[in-house]
């Protein structure tokens with residue numbers, strides 16, 4: 001245990017609202033539970049679920065920190081009594097249950113990973129949320145296999161970039177959708193085999209053309225209702241649709257369900273945050289074994305669009321809500 005201050009700066013979102021509610025405030029430094037490490041946060045990641053939590057539509061699960069922030073990288077400064085792997089001074093990144101928009105954040109040991117070799121805090125902090133989510137959904141629920149074709153919607157979102165990279169590195173043929181020609185060019189840079197500007201092209205028509213009418217094996221979708229019918233149309237026999245968000249609405253007024261039966265489709269989805277520590281720990285072990293070596297080898301890596309000082313979290317959220325970014329938005333807390 002190092003000499004820790006009693007209090008820390010964190011970003012308060014008060015009773016919720018627009019980005020302007022995000023202001024620096026003071027709170028006690030959290031005490032780690034027996035299975036947690038306390039991290040001195042160097043960099044935290046900004047994710048779309050933070051925007052939803054800030055605006056009041058995504059409350060934290062019971063027992064989680066009410067402070068925003070689902071991922072960070074930094075240095076271990078204290079360990080709970082049951083922690084076995086990490087010691088004070090270790091450089092780690094963590095999928096947190098909340099609380100990363102702060103100088104100190106407690107996270108379960110099981111959800112904590114070492115920085116990939118050669119990484120700094122900025123790049124390490126950009127990993128957990130998107131890698132845990134894509135690992136669980138593309139390869140877990142989506143059952144993506146080598147040689148399959150994958151469609152990633154929101155190809156330049158934090159999640160989308162990671163999905164393109166992982167699908168590609170594990171042997172997929174990858175198509176991505178995005179909202180501008182510049183974003184489509186970025187998808188190709190990240191490794192996509194084809195990119196579809198959904199504002200100027202019908203993605204279902206393009207998928208049909210690109211696959212000789214066969215369709216894709218897996219779709220990772222964050223748009224939801226607005227894409228549902230076209231997603232069903234775009235899937236091949238035995239295809240899997242994995243829903244991870246509803247940026248385009250969670251209702252479908254009218255749908256033709258026949259493709260599900262006729263093509264033996266699977267419609268599934270999940271959220272990351274309510275999973276148990278044991279479930280998240282299993283994902284962490286899979287990532288460390290299968291993905292961390294590839295990150296260390298520089299085969300691909302996080303795409304950081306911009307980072308802001310912690311005190312400018314409101315600006316970071318404004319940028320995220322503008323959807324002008326390509327890749328990750330970060331908050332730098334301390335060197």
Ligand SMILES: NC(=O)c1ccc[n+]([C@@H]2O[C@H](COP(=O)([O-])OP(=O)(O)OC[C@H]3O[C@@H](n4cnc5c(N)ncnc54)[C@H](OP(=O)(O)O)[C@@H]3O)[C@@H](O)[C@H]2O)c1
Pocket residue numbers: 046047048049129133154155156157158159160177178179180183222223243244245246247248270271272273320323324325327
């Ligand atoms: N289920 C889970 O476990 C889980 C975990 C983490 C995140 N998520 C969700 O995954 C999504 C991506 O998260 P992120 O942090 O990577 O977000 P992000 O970086 O902010 O990216 C979201 C992107 O989606 C696109 N978009 C926004 N509204 C759209 C619409 N109506 N139709 C089509 N595309 C739209 C935008 O790009 P364009 O310019 O291309 O439209 C935007 O840049 C979020 O909805 C988040 O809540 C789910």
